[in-house]
Amino acid sequence: MKQLLDKHINLVVDMHGCPNRCMHCWLGDVPNNIIPDAMDLKIVNRFKEYFKDVTFYSWLREPDFFQDYKNRWTLDNELSNTKPNRFELASFYKIVRDINYVKFLKEVGTKKVQLTFFGMEELTDKYIGRKGAFNELLLATTILQENDISPRWQIFINEENKDEILDVIHIAKNNNVKDIFIHAGSCDGNNRKLYDIRINKEDIYKELIPYYLDYNELLTEKECYKLLENDNSYFIPDSSELVINITSDYNMYFNYTNPSKKWRIGNVFDDNFEEIVNRIINKDIEAIRIAKSIPIKDLVKKYGNYNSNRVFFLDDYKMYLLNNELNNN
Ligand code: SF4
Incomplete structure (x- = not known):
């Protein structure tokens, strides 16, 4: 018998793609396929069998990239027990x-x-x-x-x-x-391909510093390396809200990083859904299993560059290291 979990889940579905192909896009080059409108209810219903509270977003990339964006917003609201946000x-x-x-x-x-x-x-x-x-x-x-x-x-x-x-x-x-x-953005998805031209900290002109986001927390790769080289902990990504990104092939991913093979939770329609719910609740996916098997100090020694002054925020750097391990594994 199915158990209704007293949890809120956000479903973020790439129903219509995006007009842009940004070279920094953290999602990478996901294809611009169209999910028919009628599939929205089918997706939501699968989750409503298990989750008490569901919020539905019809866009993962460019918001409102629909012919009838007004109606789409109304539908998103109707499908959701907790109403979707507009964000900025x-x-x-x-x-x-x-x-x-x-x-x-x-x-x-x-x-x-x-x-x-x-x-x-x-x-x-x-x-x-x-x-x-x-x-x-x-x-x-x-x-x-x-x-x-x-x-x-x-x-x-x-x-x-x-x-x-x-x-x-x-x-x-x-x-x-x-x-x-x-x-500089996270070093993820397409932006990861720009690692070689990632800005060096000394190349940020001083006039730009007042505009730089959280400049005080910005580190060079060398500084990250030094902070992590003796760190015995494991980098297990998490987020305060439960958010599931769904690509146009109905594959599901947590919203931590780019939707790639080892981060895949499963498929909305092809997989046993009870099993999917277990994977979501227990964060039981290949990428996280690998993350739990290698301490950060080993990741940085394998993939870090001690001689680099490229800038990172520390958590983005940990994700960059972990994705190196996943690509290598
Ligand atoms: S989703 Fe955003 S970052 Fe990615 S291509 Fe579209 S506009 Fe660019």
């Missing part, structure tokens, strides 16, 4: 193409929307994977401001674009953007 995210692709979209954002209470830059026009277009993206981001900034929604500019920095970041900040100021932050 929206589709800039839609903002510049559909005059009604920004009005919808207002209706659902959006106060702020994050927009992402990778330098000036050529580099931003290159890193987002779409010609015209930089100009769309500028236009989206204006449209949001005209509708009393505050744009927040997120700027990714690396060795290739570092000389352009100050120019981006000047443009932000000229456009009256007050909320600006810079970071």
Whole structure:
């Protein structure tokens, strides 16, 4: 007999993909397949048999990347016992193409929307994977401001674009953007492929430091190495909320890192669901079994680079090391 667990689970489903192909995307290059609308209930019902409280999101990547985004938002709400959040995210692709979209954002209470830059026009277009993206981001900034929604500019920095970041900040100021932050991102998914051009700490110009996210916690790889080389503990990722990412092939992953083979929990429709629920509750998947078998000090000795000044936050670095082990195993 099925047991209804007194737990809340968030289901984040990649139903329509994303118009962008970002070179830093932490999800990696997941395909842009479409999940038919009618599958939403089938997915939710599988979980509602076991979890008392379910929240459904129809997007894992670009929010509202649907023809009828209004109806999709209504459906997401109807499927959820605890209502989904809007977060500070929206589709800039839609903002510049559909005059009604920004009005919808207002209706659902959006106060702020994050927009992402990778330098000036050529580099931003290159890193987002779409010609015209930089100009769309500028236009989206204006449209949001005209509708009393505050744009927040997120700027990714690396060795290739570092000389352009100050120019981006000047443009932000000229456009009256007050909320600006810079970071290198986690070394995960597609961003992992950019390890070689990850910014060195000494190459972050001092004018950029006031904008750098949590700069005081930023370490060089060498500093991470020194902190971890005698660490006997194990890096077991966890999150405060239970969040399951579901890709368009109905495979499920925790939301810690990129959806790759060893992080896979199982398939919504192909696997025994009681077994899936056990794996979710007990975090019983291959990646975590491997994480429990190798202490951090061994991971850093195997995969760390003591001579590197590339920047990391410590937990992101641990995840980077663990994913090296998983790729190698
Ligand atoms: S980072 Fe976001 S916008 Fe870029 S490809 Fe990934 S999901 Fe799409």
